[in-house]
Amino acid sequence: MDFVSQLTLFVLAIFLGVELITKVPPTLHTPLMSGTNAISGITLVGALLAAGHGAGLLINVLGFIAVVLATINVIGGFMVTNRMLAMFKRK
């Protein structure tokens, strides 16, 4: 993908992200933060690619660390958001 296409995606997604969040009731502040935190674990995609190259020990170690950390972020993030929201429901 060329740089200009990348930049286009970047800028448009920034505007989309700004427009996406308007009014949020205070009870949802923490779950929303937790949910978007889990989404930022998209680094997992890059981590999988880096870990799968099979390009030498140092790269493998770094790729492994990236996969472990990103997976903790993703799995922990979505599960804990779900737990928080389930708690609100019961009230």
Place this chain on the structure above:
Amino acid sequence: MQISQNWIDIAYLVASVLFVLGIKGLTKPKTAVRGNLLAAAGMGIAAVITLLHHSIVSYEVIIAGLLIGGAIGAVLAIKVQMTSMPQLIALLNGFGGGASVALAAAEYFQGASGTIALGATGLAVLIGTVTLTGSLVAFAKLQELLDGGSIGFPGMKFVNLLLLLGSLAAIVYLVINPGNDMVFWGLVIAAALLGLLLVLPIGGADMPVVIALLNSYSGIAASAAGFVMGNSALIITGSLVGASGLILTQIMCKAMNRSLTNVLFGVMAEGG
């Protein structure tokens, strides 16, 4: 099985749409649970389709990483006390930042070349490392491993400014003279110190706002890593989280009757 890049990019597009719908859903009480599930489904699609990418030749490291990371993440999410949620989010966010740094370092040592890839690598390392150490300080303060009050020393802001300028200079140097590993590690150390010093002076009461801001940073770090790898999923999703996280930070500041500058520069809340 291997599939063409077009199908992978289409799957990334589907995942991005699910993230947008997910974030939108999370802003309303009625749709919040569904929003979280949609976003999780998007992540599942993005991860599974990536495993089919032609550049992935070995799966041992990946499987080990997914199993270990998945187990740790699940245990953390299940075991944590409801009252400890903010520090868990801080910790998870720090891991996200750490993942971006490890990823950017892997790309760097694999021989990333070209002005844009190297510049983006440097930015991913800078922002990811600040997110990592800043989030760990936020975690330690909320967990009461560190004093919850303001920790600092005279001239701290000046030191921070020097660290930031030094980091940016290191990135410029790496773009012009690639392959100097000492400068690369110097950048990591300067960014790590910057993350520590930025969050140490902030009091425990303001921590939720700081975590929201660091969450926004981790999105930008992911996006920078996307520029390094030329990966649309990382660019779109990272910038989406970066921007929405910043807006959420502002909303949270308003709800607490604080201004973002006051939080960041350690001005105490009046009467609180």
